Amino acid sequence: MSSSRCNPMPRPAYNTRPTDIRGLLRLVFGGNNFRSGQGMSYRGSADYDHGTPPLTGVLLTNLGTPEAPTAKALRPYLKQFLSDPRVVEVPRLIWWLILNGIILNTRPRRSAEAYTEVWTDRGSPLLYHLLDQVSGVEERLQASLGSHIIVRGAMRYGNPSIPSVLDELFSAGVQRLVVLPLYPQYAGPTTGSTFDEVAADFTRRRWLPDFRFIANYCDDPGYINAVATSIQQHWDQHGRADKLVFSYHGSPQRYLLNGDPYHCQCHKTTRLVAESLGLAPDDYLSTFQSRFGREEWLKPYTDETLKALPETGVKSLQIICPGFSADCLETIEEIGMENRDYFLEAGGTRYEYIPCLNASSVHLDTLATRIKQELMGWEQPAYEPGKSQSEALRLGAEQ
Numbered sequence: 001m002s003s004s005r006c007n008p009m010p011r012p013a014y015n016t017r018p019t020d021i022r023g024l025l026r027l028v029f030g031g032n033n034f035r036s037g038q039g040m041s042y043r044g045s046a047d048y049d050h051g052t053p054p055l056t057g058v059l060l061t062n063l064g065t066p067e068a069p070t071a072k073a074l075r076p077y078l079k080q081f082l083s084d085p086r087v088v089e090v091p092r093l094i095w096w097l098i099l100n101g102i103i104l105n106t107r108p109r110r111s112a113e114a115y116t117e118v119w120t121d122r123g124s125p126l127l128y129h130l131l132d133q134v135s136g137v138e139e140r141l142q143a144s145l146g147s148h149i150i151v152r153g154a155m156r157y158g159n160p161s162i163p164s165v166l167d168e169l170f171s172a173g174v175q176r177l178v179v180l181p182l183y184p185q186y187a188g189p190t191t192g193s194t195f196d197e198v199a200a201d202f203t204r205r206r207w208l209p210d211f212r213f214i215a216n217y218c219d220d221p222g223y224i225n226a227v228a229t230s231i232q233q234h235w236d237q238h239g240r241a242d243k244l245v246f247s248y249h250g251s252p253q254r255y256l257l258n259g260d261p262y263h264c265q266c267h268k269t270t271r272l273v274a275e276s277l278g279l280a281p282d283d284y285l286s287t288f289q290s291r292f293g294r295e296e297w298l299k300p301y302t303d304e305t306l307k308a309l310p311e312t313g314v315k316s317l318q319i320i321c322p323g324f325s326a327d328c329l330e331t332i333e334e335i336g337m338e339n340r341d342y343f344l345e346a347g348g349t350r351y352e353y354i355p356c357l358n359a360s361s362v363h364l365d366t367l368a369t370r371i372k373q374e375l376m377g378w379e380q381p382a383y384e385p386g387k388s389q390s391e392a393l394r395l396g397a398e399q
Helices: 019-031 071-082 092-118 126-143 162-172 187-204 221-238 253-257 262-277 304-314 329-345 361-374 385-394
Strands: 055-065 149-158 176-181 209-213 242-247 284-288 316-320 350-354
Touching: 019 092, 019 284, 055 071, 055 162, 055 187, 071 092, 071 149, 092 284, 092 316, 092 329, 092 361, 126 149, 126 361, 149 162, 149 187, 149 329, 162 187, 176 187, 176 361, 187 209, 221 262, 221 316, 221 350, 242 262, 242 329, 242 361, 253 361, 262 284, 284 304, 304 316, 304 329, 316 329
Parallel strands: 055 149, 055 176, 176 209, 242 284, 242 316, 316 350
Antiparallel strands: none
């Protein structure tokens, strides 16, 4: 892929002519945070307790989920998601008209019908898998490093939101923070957007933590082994099919051409897993699903590929989605149901979806190991809170 310059944060559209006083004030005093007649305001704790133990926080994030499988709940969720300029790179005014005039008046009802197919007694699969992952990773990290490590989960869109969980972490005494978006392959609309949300929250805080951000783990040996192990376990139980398909979430082709590495990292993951399993080139292929709109997206498309494969002699197929760390609407309904029908209606006779890693032991071990690598140098608490508090009291602090 040819190199290209990137500008991950949109440039504020300020008019900086000398006669535009408001534009100059925004530029000087903080861009969109400036309000006429008001100064900057940062969040902080006025009653900080110097005896609070310094904690190290780990934030696991995923994309998001509506509160319920209803059109009413889908509308605000989709509005937040599709309003993100990282997700849809279209001029804002044009997209606002399309989103609010067309999409939000039609898509919530259709999406609610799909969510009803996957909703469980525990609610959204993506949310309860995240909670299970948080619990399992925290258990492993505390067992090896100590109780000063705490792990929480948040969603980029919907709840629990990233700002609300950051509030919880900092209120608990977190002074060091690792953020791991659960997207193995980096993409601007997912990982990049997560960074934007964390960074935007930081711009409003008075006291910032030491901070580390894991941008991808597409070639992490533990992750590759975990995916390969899940495939091998499926084969041990069900046997192999004519073809193994790696289906990744799609992305506009334009994003790749503008420098997004997602496409390359997806193919790297496929290659490494295939090598681990000893697969020949004809045994597998990578495809891209979930395209939206009329623009060209990354190819080959999953649905079109599955409709065409039976004509080439592929009658049995197994499909896995290694770009998803947990099962969700796009894997359970789109791949497990919708695309299954496409393949069978086109003449296929056997179709098997291999579930995501979810909260499997091998996945939790992989995530914990990757986080421990990022925690190097932070294994011990930052300082002893007792000594800090006594010194603070001597200097006049109230607590």
